[in-house]
Amino acid sequence: MTSEGIGASVRRKEDYRFLTGNGNYLDDISRSGQAYASFVRSPHAHAKIGGIDTSSAESAPGVIAVFTGQDLADDGIGPLICGWLIKSKDGEDHKAPAHPALAVDTVRYVGDAVAIVIADSLEQAKDGAEQVNVDYQELPAVALAGDAMQDGAPQVHDDAPGNVCYDWEIGEKDDTDAAFAAAAHVTTMEIVNNRLIPNAVEPRAAIGEYDPGSEGFTLYTTSQNPHVARLVLSAFNQVAPEHKLRVVAPDVGGGFGSKIFIYAEETVCLWASRKVNRPVKWTAARSESFQSDAHGRDHVTKAELALDADGKFTGLRVNTIANMGAYLSTFATCVPSYLYATLLAGQYTTPAIYCDVQAVFTHTTPVDAYRGAGRPEATFVIERLVEQAAKELGTDPAELRRKNMIAADAFPYQTPVIQQYDCGDYPRALDEALSRADYAGFAQRKADSESRGKKRGIGFSSYIEACGIAPSAAVGALGGGVGLWESGHLRFNPTGSVTIFTGSHAHGQGHETTFAQIVASRLGVPVDNVEVVHGDTDKVLFGMGTYGSRSAAVGGSALCKAADKIIDKGRKIAAHILEASEDDIEFADGNFTVAGTDKTMSIGEVAFAAYVPHNYPEDLEPGLNESAFYDPLNFSFPAGTHICEVEVDPDTGTVEIMNYTAIDDFGTVINPMIVEGQVHGGVAQGVGQALLEGCVYDGSGQLVTGSFMDYTMPRADSVPSIDVGMTEVPSPLNPLGVKGCGEAGAIAAPAATINAVVDALWDMGVRDVPMPATASNVWQTIKSAAQAAE
Amino acid sequence: MPVTVSMTVNGKEVSGEVEPRTLLVQFIRENLRLTGTHVGCDTSQCGACVVHINGTSVKSCTQLAVQCEGADVSTIESLATDGELHPMQEAFRQNHGLQCGFCTPGMVMSAVDLVKENPNPTEQEIREWLEGNICRCTGYHNIVKSIKAGAETMRG
Structure with missing residues (x-):
């Protein structure tokens, strides 16, 4: 390992501009002559629109135009789409009711956009929006997943009877039922995975711009995948032809999934820019983010684990109701199906698994992928069940896990739920975590806590996830509407520097550094001579963007492929100049050398020769500029064990995390500093879900947690320091051996944390604690347990 | 009336000419085009807009621009x-x-003020100070780690 190659904690290239206030986020962009947009949003969860009177808004000071859903429909601007088709048990396609960008005759959630007001200034746009009179005829609403299918529940869409989007299944039901019939012990749980609001600190924003000269559109948008946005906006929404549309996603202030999707606001701003012939800018107020960014999680599950007399898992049976919200967001359908139930084997050899999922519509904000997307929900189900089973059987939870873990020599391992795991060493991560967390000393620490009147608990989460969703053909066979490859393009400049163009998009992950490290180490050039370009469809070849921890495994692998093409071509050029056979040219550390001689030239000299081809192979194109598309062979499967240790005050219900240990296998680690940072952030979000965060709708479908005043974000004094370690088992499936690290923390932490809280309170009769385990919720749980015991 | x-x-x-309702953060971003100061919320919770007013860290969304007449502001x-x-x-x-960098200007401005008030803060003091960011x-x-290290360098 060199000081800046793969494995080195290179300080980030992007940090200088962020630290000096020179980042270029969407709201920092001002286009000449830009107008400002404000959206009129429904204050009701469910209402008929009797009429929309825009006349006084249109005559308000500074207002340029007001548009409604009818105006969009009149221009043939298509509804927003969902790009993953799920087949129900009966073979029917999932129900996909129309999702107009602006509601036409019915509003279906608080925040549903009804009209856009465009004005010379933001204040005038907001004042104008206040003047739009919408005649709402309020209707009853249903907000909770568990209520959606009840008899008499208010219906969200006429074309989705019973509010069912799909009723899907995976696994062998009969085998699983047989395992339960023969079980020595069955652990059963009702599990709620609380709804979360992503809350990237940068709100979503967009500027649509139309150039009448070129008849071209530009959309500046807070996107994790600008090329996908371009494809959807042109192919499905019919806003602009793909070759006449440029999408730019500049510095983006966090995404966590919420900026994957193609939303109403950017669609409407882009379309409106042509109508008003001015750039149209919209930046979400935080209250709009709460209402309109796709939410995450929101599952209600019944789960059962069957064990034999030796404590081996023999069957897992899961039923989940998943809340889709009022409409299907871009990838909503795949989250509680293929990204969830295919991970239910966890790290274990459970031979029979069956899961069925009812995805339901409610009068709430659409739900889609949020950091982890399905995998946190799966991990929570498995790891709560396993912990509970251990407690019921009086077994050490670590030992019960170890007994059931897939052995390190059993890979590739085929699970009963589609996935084939590539590699791993789960017991090693468990051992490492037990040692780092000083499990042996826990009893003593618990006794110390008891002496201070506190209850101490320890909880485990041995998670697995699937990253770099792939390969395209398999995804297509399962209903996915897109390819899931990535592009990489390397351009040597004549002076020897390198420009990388990647279809991945960084919004905090540090690609400008890690991708430079990948290419620098492959080509033997300094990291400082490598520049990464991303986030602009006019500059980058093509791209599928960043989500599902895919950037290193897929985007990085595409860059490796392109780098290898560069080396192959460079070898031909060097052979010509050094007057040797191509077969005799060796490439190492940035130099092409004739084997066994001191005849050598650097890759920079080769690049110069490629652009000034005076002494050059006759049959070779000039230039040193190669691109590659990479379609992975399979998902990668990061895994590990997290251990959380908490102290609970039984008088107040307050939970304090005393220690948090994360041992993860991400395969090869490119930049440990950045990877550890990803774990820290993921764990904070997972701890946030476990202890603090919960999106609340009241019975009428009002969003009660609609601001940072009501929705508890993790703050510096509410999350712990985290001890991070790694067991690197390189993936055999991609050239870098990487697996993906972006989501592990958010996947593992909720189960580890809740398991710890339950462990702390087990001897007080507590058997489960709801998320978020706020002081109030914990206190009430303690009281209920005490009452039940009386 | 401006x-x-x-x-x-x-x-x-x-x-500059502003409407009386213009917030300091809007004046800084829109009138002066100093876009390093960010807006992350509308309830004065997130702290992305922290600047120094007369040497003290303040959320610039909590002040009207006109309240800062004659003030010394640093971004x-x-x-x-x-x-x-x-x-x-x-x-x-x-x-x-820092990762995405959006909260970073507010974090750094807040941290600099912390160290001015408390040159050698403990981890707990840093975490409590940051409750508004x-x-x-x-x-x-790593923010806590950074501030500890930054404080050490600033102490000299």
Whole structure:
């Protein structure tokens, strides 16, 4: 390992501009002559629109135009789409009711956009929006997943009877039922995975711009995948032809999934820019983010684990109701199906698994992928069940896990739920975590806590996830509407520097550094001579963007492929100049050398020769500029064990995390500093879900947690320091051996944390604690347990 | 009715026409085009807009521009000198105290003020001081580490 190659904690290239206030986020962009947009949003969860009177808004000071859903429909601007088709048990396609960008005759959630007001200034746009009179005829609403299918529940869409989007299944039901019939012990749980609001600190924003000269559109948008946005906006929404549309996603202030999707606001701003012939800018107020960014999680599950007399898992049976919200967001359908139930084997050899999922519509904000997307929900189900089973059987939870873990020599391992795991060493991560967390000393620490009147608990989460969703053909066979490859393009400049163009998009992950490290180490050039370009469809070849921890495994692998093409071509050029056979040219550390001689030239000299081809192979194109598309062979499967240790005050219900240990296998680690940072952030979000965060709708479908005043974000004094370690088992499936690290923390932490809280309170009769385990919720749980015991 | 407001920002005397309801953060971003100060919420919770007013850290969304008539305001753009990062900025870079960078200007401005008040803060004191600044990326672990390191350098 060199000081800046793969494995080195290179300080980030992007940090200088962020630290000096020179980042270029969407709201920092001002286009000449830009107008400002404000959206009129429904204050009701469910209402008929009797009429929309825009006349006084249109005559308000500074207002340029007001548009409604009818105006969009009149221009043939298509509804927003969902790009993953799920087949129900009966073979029917999932129900996909129309999702107009602006509601036409019915509003279906608080925040549903009804009209856009465009004005010379933001204040005038907001004042104008206040003047739009919408005649709402309020209707009853249903907000909770568990209520959606009840008899008499208010219906969200006429074309989705019973509010069912799909009723899907995976696994062998009969085998699983047989395992339960023969079980020595069955652990059963009702599990709620609380709804979360992503809350990237940068709100979503967009500027649509139309150039009448070129008849071209530009959309500046807070996107994790600008090329996908371009494809959807042109192919499905019919806003602009793909070759006449440029999408730019500049510095983006966090995404966590919420900026994957193609939303109403950017669609409407882009379309409106042509109508008003001015750039149209919209930046979400935080209250709009709460209402309109796709939410995450929101599952209600019944789960059962069957064990034999030796404590081996023999069957897992899961039923989940998943809340889709009022409409299907871009990838909503795949989250509680293929990204969830295919991970239910966890790290274990459970031979029979069956899961069925009812995805339901409610009068709430659409739900889609949020950091982890399905995998946190799966991990929570498995790891709560396993912990509970251990407690019921009086077994050490670590030992019960170890007994059931897939052995390190059993890979590739085929699970009963589609996935084939590539590699791993789960017991090693468990051992490492037990040692780092000083499990042996826990009893003593618990006794110390008891002496201070506190209850101490320890909880485990041995998670697995699937990253770099792939390969395209398999995804297509399962209903996915897109390819899931990535592009990489390397351009040597004549002076020897390198420009990388990647279809991945960084919004905090540090690609400008890690991708430079990948290419620098492959080509033997300094990291400082490598520049990464991303986030602009006019500059980058093509791209599928960043989500599902895919950037290193897929985007990085595409860059490796392109780098290898560069080396192959460079070898031909060097052979010509050094007057040797191509077969005799060796490439190492940035130099092409004739084997066994001191005849050598650097890759920079080769690049110069490629652009000034005076002494050059006759049959070779000039230039040193190669691109590659990479379609992975399979998902990668990061895994590990997290251990959380908490102290609970039984008088107040307050939970304090005393220690948090994360041992993860991400395969090869490119930049440990950045990877550890990803774990820290993921764990904070997972701890946030476990202890603090919960999106609340009241019975009428009002969003009660609609601001940072009501929705508890993790703050510096509410999350712990985290001890991070790694067991690197390189993936055999991609050239870098990487697996993906972006989501592990958010996947593992909720189960580890809740398991710890339950462990702390087990001897007080507590058997489960709801998320978020706020002081109030914990206190009430303690009281209920005490009452039940009386 | 627009009014004129004048103040010193990053050592330069500036003035501008604003509506009385214009917030200081809007004046900084829109009138002065100093876009390093960010807006992450509408309830004065997130702290992405922290600047210094007369040497003290303040959320610039909690002040009207007209309240700052004659004030001495410093933004994140003023911290580095001649291209060299302030010790707190450098500490954030060295300790990976930022990811997406959006909350970072507010974090750094807040941290600089903390160290002025408390040159050798403990981890707990740092965490409590930061309760007005939200970060969604880092889990705060490396921000706390950065501020400890930055404080050490600033103490000299």
